[in-house]
Amino acid sequence: MTLTPMEKSARPIAAGTRIGHVHLKVADLTRALGFYCDVLGFQLMQRYGDQAAFISAGGYHHHIGLNTWESKGGSPPAPGTTGLFHTAILYPTRAALGDALARVLEAGIELDGASDHGVSEALYLRDPDQNGVELYWDRPEDAWPRNADGTLAMFTRRLDVEDLLRARES
Numbered sequence: 001m002t003l004t005p006m007e008k009s010a011r012p013i014a015a016g017t018r019i020g021h022v023h024l025k026v027a028d029l030t031r032a033l034g035f036y037c038d039v040l041g042f043q044l045m046q047r048y049g050d051q052a053a054f055i056s057a058g059g060y061h062h063h064i065g066l067n068t069w070e071s072k073g074g075s076p077p078a079p080g081t082t083g084l085f086h087t088a089i090l091y092p093t094r095a096a097l098g099d100a101l102a103r104v105l106e107a108g109i110e111l112d113g114a115s116d117h118g119v120s121e122a123l124y125l126r127d128p129d130q131n132g133v134e135l136y137w138d139r140p141e142d143a144w145p146r147n148a149d150g151t152l153a154m155f156t157r158r159l160d161v162e163d164l165l166r167a168r169e170s
Contacts, residue, residue, distance in 0.1 A: 022087045023065035024131055027074045029053055031128045032066045039107045040089070040100065040135075063089075076130035086124070086132030097121065097137040098168030101161060104135075114159035118145040119152065121159055 026032040029050050036042045042055040045062055051069060054062035064087070077083050091097040101123055104111070112132075113124040122136035145153040 021063050021065060022084075023067065024084075024087070024127075024129070025071035025074070026066050026068060026127075026129045026131075027071055028128070029066060029068050035109075035127050036064060036066070039103055039109065041103065071129075084131060086134045088122075088134040088136060091135065091137045094121065094137050094164070094167050096168075097123070097135060098164045098166070100135045101164055102168055111161075114161050114164075116155075116157045116159045118154050118157075121164065123159075123161075 024032070029047075029052070033044065033047075033053055033055070036055055037044055042057060042064065043059070045054045045056050045059075047053040050072075052065065052067040054065050056063045089100075091100060104123070104125060109125055111123055111125050115122050115124070118139075120136045120138045122134050125133050125135070127133055145155070147153045
């Protein structure tokens with residue numbers, strides 16, 4: 001079957017639809033929990049031995065599932081293969097994103113990139129299984145850059161990470 005992209009869907013999805021959670025295959029559950037809980041600060045909601053765990057922010061049942069069902073001891077997908085590009089974690093404020101940046105740097109984790117997209121500011125890194133992770137916050141919609149006709153005018157510029165660190169919550 002060949003599908004051709006449409007500029008606008010004849011039947012758009014409901015506006016309130018959200019991505020509820022992501023489930024990641026990991027090689028080592030304890031190592032993955034070290035990254036997502038100890039570094040990023042997610043809370044462990046439930047764990048099934050060394051096979052699976054469910055973590056969240058703010059007590060939700062789970063935002064991220066981690067499992068070793070098909071991947072225990074495995075290696076990341078080779079470059080040039082299909083799969084998940086990254087999981088994007090949305091922070092509520094710029095200060096909260098600044099705090100996330102401080103946590104990542106304190107853990108000695110290198111960033112793959114840091115960008116200002118006009119509508120958002122984003123940090124890019126990898127988890128211990130080499131899954132891409134984007135940490136970001138959205139600017140208020142009335143601050144989004146727009147073209148003269150009102151359409152979005154997103155861009156990619158270097159993010160000032162030092163300024164972001166200064167914005168973090170104490």
